[in-house]
Amino acid sequence: MNRTEDVLQALDAAEAEMRRRYFDFLRMPSVSAQPDHAADCRRTAEWLVGELREIGFEAAVRETAGHPVVVAKHAGPAGIDAPHLLYYGHYDVQPAEPFELWTSPPFEPTVVEGPHGDRVVARGAVDDKGQVMTWLSAMRAWHQVTGGLPVRVTALIEGEEEVGSPSLDAFLRDNAAELSADIAVVSDTNQWDFATPAITTRLRGMVYAQIDLRAASRDLHSGMYGGAARNPLNLLARILGDLHDDDGRIQIPGFYDGVTPVSNAQAAQWAALGFDEARYLGDVGLSVPAGERGLGALERIWARPTCDVNGMWGGYTGEGSKTVIAGEAHAKLSCRLVGQQDPAKIEEGIRQFVRERLPKDCSAEVRIFASAAPVEVPVENRFIAAAQAVLQDEYGVAPAMIGGGGSIPVVESFKRILNTDALLMGFGLDDDQVHSPNEKFDWRCLTRGARSHARLLGKLAG
Template sequence: MDTTQKLLNLIDADHDTAVGRLVDWLRIPSVSANPAHAADCVRAAEWVRDQLVGLGFEASLRQTPKHPVVVAHHPGPGNGAPHLLYYGHYDVQPADPLELWTSPPFEPVLVDGPHGKRLVARGAVDDKGQTLMWIEALRAWRQVAGGPPCAITAVIEGEEEIGSPNLAAFLADNKAELAADVAVISDTGMWDVETPALSTRLRGMCYVQLDLQAANRDLHSGMYGGSALNPLNLITRILGELHDAQGRIQLPGFYEGVAETSAEQRAAWQKLGFSEHDFLGGIGLSVPVGERDRGPLERLWARPTADINGIWGGYQGPGSKTVIPAEAHAKVSFRLVPGQDHAAVFEAFKAFVRARLPADAKATFQVFSSSPGIEVPGESRFIRAAQAALAEEYGRPAAMIGCGGSIPVVSDLKSILGLDTVLMGFGLEDDQVHSPNEKFDMRCFHGGTRSHARLLAKLAGG
């Protein structure tokens, strides 16, 4: 029996125990955005550090201004095989609104789904479950061969869900230590439960908070209505002008640098057989939005967006209170594509708002995260190894897809460490990432673990 088959047999036999380890990690409420969970973030980091130490790694927690980064190293066999840098994150999104969960978000439960068992918990797929896949593959390699067949560095951070504000500086400060040949990340998805995928493009992000202030106090709407400026009326009017009737975004210069999608790329995406009707139907919608002259996958993967993520101000309690609020607030995100300057987009948004402000209104702006859109090489020896590993595991070629989300570390790994990234993810579109009842199909967890073990075998063999 060859080494790969021994690895796969071991992963199969150890599956239930691996799920148990994932459950233990998911019980730690490592919500990076909430200061009340700072100690939980440390516990989650310690948990994964200890797992890697148990696999023969030299691993430690490295402090940042907020949450620690786990860094681990294994020298491998020293036979000239490539050096891989695996990245993951142990932090999770807040679980709100809690009342919409069918079970407590940090008490993981296995439930039946259309593809077998699925694990429901915050962080199940984003990203504890997907990170643990490659750790479990490394566990199998240790038991079968005494250790991984390549040199391995692991970087597992705790601030991805808040935009990785300290990661770029950490990478720059530790550039020599983190040198490798390629990065491997599992934080993306499959095309469907039967079809693996490699992501070759990611949208970037500019996430902004807008705060408007008018009067120096809240006002009685009967005494002042019709005379005093209402900042809630103003903010909704301004943000309502972000898009024109054709779905194009109206910030000045917003589309500068956005490349047209090639006919060849559109044809390749067309062959994937994507049904926007089914895609929207699964979330209770039927009518697509966005730029009307663009195809669905082009809008999702290759075109920028603008969305209001939250808006608030004035009275929000039970019953009524006739008030004109002094302030209004909104959070707005722009998903960006390669070629756009995220700093320029922020400046354009400020100019867009200020051009619409009356004399008595004051606007202030905050940026919470920003990163460029990126395109990773779709052809390299590392991509070929991943394609071969996935084809062997799933019996069909991997779809080469885009991803509408943002993974800021991919651009940082390229710009700071000079590393391209293999984006080999195993999530599904119905995983409810960032939503109540987030889940990870155990079929995907298992297939992902096996695929990572195969990838190491392919890379070790040249």
């Protein structure tokens, strides 16, 4: 007998308890990028182990070369050949700086009123602690009602996603037999809008690089050396200015190798979504589309590669003036990849692009901090079909089948190392201010996400 309706009622009755656990999770400043928060990352992993053990999992903190991961296993129903799901999430969060732009302390969750009712403001509210809480809450409700789970589940929650998951591939390779499953379930993506759920079918890959350019052996007085000595900041600005032509195409050698055109059928499906680019840009104070000319908005966001300068520095940037010609200049660069683009070739292309523009007496180093291939998820399988059905039941409308402009490197790693495809069923919204001050998660998105996961477990058991 399928107990899904009983589980949904239990979930609804437990909202206050769900909020308490969620707030406890958010209060832990598990910032993986900052060494001062290493102990907080470990404490968060240990907290998750306790949560999972309470709902019947065998769970443990497992060591990596960096922050630890949490691995938990649930055998599912006895005597039944149930499907095996690998649930993935991450407990680490982005740095909260600049603190002065937050309307409330970033690690003290605060409830504010939004257009759709309560929303929770905190770092990690949606990315990814809130989304992890959707499926943890669903599993807790199943455990409460039935004493177990209706399928086999392995949970993998890492602590380095926000710094590119540098330890994860090695962990997957070392534990492949233990982690292999029928499908990986990932909630780290968005709905189409507040009323319409979504399943993400493609993600862009990533190359994240830093360029370190050097000229003179030290900083120079701009009066004594200005006009005679090479200024690396001027040079780096010119190099970065060459990245795009007037039509928005990226000039890195071989950059478009492997970029595949969008099919007519895919283009028609996206057009039917009715995306409002003017509103999309207007929400962040912009009005003029950028990027490659002659392409539709969703194609540019989901199916075309990008190259963006994320930061540039050198010389004097403090208060007041200091007339100096810097000895070195630096920039951070991120490329989003699509189709069959090869991250290794993009990395070499960046090096060649910089090298070809270096004059005598200057040197440059290109360091790579993150690299991941793009992903297209097969949609013709029973897990996607089950997710479509349960989202339709929960929301009353069919889910949109969408692309994603961001990167979730683990999805490609699951396929490459574990030979496991992913179901990307997320509950965030475009206005959640992910990675920005005042990150938020609408409470209704969290609770509908939990109900959707509860329905999915029941559907796959059936």
